[in-house]
Amino acid sequence: MAARRAIHRLSRRPDLMIIESYQKLPVVYSCGPGEKSAVKSQRPLSTAKRPVNLDLSSIQFPLPALVSISHRVSGIMLFIGLIFLMWAFQVSLSSPAGFNTVREAMAHGFFARLVLWGLLSALGFHFVAGVRHLIMDMGHGETLEGGQRGAQLTIIISALLVVMAGVWVW
């Protein structure tokens, strides 16, 4: 039951649907040079003639799709940011001098504060978008309108968090 619900939910992810439809394009199997024309002729004419739009800039993403993509991007940002967090974690706990090094960097270093603000912003967005996922898992806001409203709320709340994080860091 949980599996069916998960798959059902996955099938409604707007950004994944694009990938899904991309994967439904005709597959050209690799083969020896002599066999090439034979394989080609096996492809149904309708799919061979189907127009393919590869100009991504002409595709309008709906808001929930943008939130979903941003959730992935912020996750990758947090993974890269782990190296900075681990550094701060180790050095701040190594000695009083190490603690002051991290404190000074957070208080005065431009690069350190930029990284900190970026990571707090990514964490804020990833957190809010993740909570939205959990709320949708419980069956709320799963309609087309609900998805739109949830995406709008995610952007508004996380924008507030990004500004608050900036005020905190600077």
Add this chain to the structure above:
Amino acid sequence: MVINILNPGRNGVADWMIQRASAVILGLYSIFMVAYLLFNPDLDYAAWSGLFSHIWMKVFTLLALLSVAAHAWVGLWIVATDYIKPAAIRFGALLFVILALFVFVVWGVQVIWGV
């Protein structure tokens, strides 16, 4: 179902569950750390190392560290299999991810129990 050499013995339902359980732990840990730092603006080394000398904080931090590894692995596996089509590059990227996460866990354990 996608069969991948870097995803042995797992399936989408396990991933789905791991992702949510680790997300809850990481959410709680994030709220705790942000709240602690917000309410202690004049933090010094004694208080900071004192916090991590408690056994509950060591356990909580280790739990968060393992959750980061699991959560990042599931998330980046999905992203890699969606966007990196050449198998060799995808394999290399996922190998890098799992090595990095392994290093972070060992490194973190050393820091937690070094306090």
